[in-house]
Amino acid sequence: GVGIGGVLEPLQANPTIIEDNCFVGARSEVVEGVIVEEGSVISMGVFIGQSTRIYDRSTGEIHYGRVPAYSVVVSGSLPSADGSHSTYAAIIVKRVDAKTRSKTSINDLLRP
DSSP states (O other), rough: OOOOOOOOSSSOOOOOOTTOOOOOOOEEOOOOOOEEOTTOOOOOOOEEOTOOOOOEEEOOEESSSEEEEEEEEEEEEEEOTTSSSSSEEEEEEOOOOHHHHHHHHHHHHOOO
């Protein structure tokens, strides 16, 4: 299963949004008003909340609360500034391509 957590309070808090044509792998959690933009693929076991660093390895950018469109995201870690330890992060390893779509297209067969 997958966990998608929204918010009930406070009233001004943003909902969690999974846009069209996304794939969220088993045992993943997307919570706290995070937005997963169109066409993204979240691998198995990825946990993303508002404070989760989402590191794009192709650009070096770090995002919070938003997975850019057509991203392929896996679990990972980033080193601390002093190199003494690492902490959890979601890592954008590439952009969705035809090979990625072929691996996730089984869902299209299961939908009416």
